[in-house]
Amino acid sequence: MKMLFLVTDSEYEPHCMNTLKERGVTGYTVIPEVLGFGRTGAKMGDRVHPGASVIVVSVVSDEVVEDLLGCLRQCIAENKLSESTHAWVLPVEDVLQGSPKI
Numbered sequence: 001m002k003m004l005f006l007v008t009d010s011e012y013e014p015h016c017m018n019t020l021k022e023r024g025v026t027g028y029t030v031i032p033e034v035l036g037f038g039r040t041g042a043k044m045g046d047r048v049h050p051g052a053s054v055i056v057v058s059v060v061s062d063e064v065v066e067d068l069l070g071c072l073r074q075c076i077a078e079n080k081l082s083e084s085t086h087a088w089v090l091p092v093e094d095v096l097q098g099s100p101k102i
Helices: 012-020 062-077
Strands: 002-007 029-034 037-038 042-043 053-060 086-091
Touching: 002 012, 002 062, 012 029, 012 053, 037 086, 053 062, 062 086
Parallel strands: none
Antiparallel strands: 002 053, 002 086, 029 053, 037 042
16 A cells, blocks of 8 residues: 655645546545645745645555556646646555544
């Protein structure tokens, strides 16, 4: 299993989420309005540095990763996702899931 860690402009979140769902990703965590500074400049959510990013984290099967990354690359090339979209794939070595309380 792999962890997909995706950062994109907040305005591209709907398309990003649709792309993940179309590829069979059913579980994810979204962290909205992430502020920071990078290659494309500052995104601090204020008048001087407007805008924000969003982080999407999901654990996916190894088989899905390459197709998903290829789709994200294509979306960036076709301007469906921002050129400042970044994705990292990390190995998942262990998973701890709490049991539901009855």
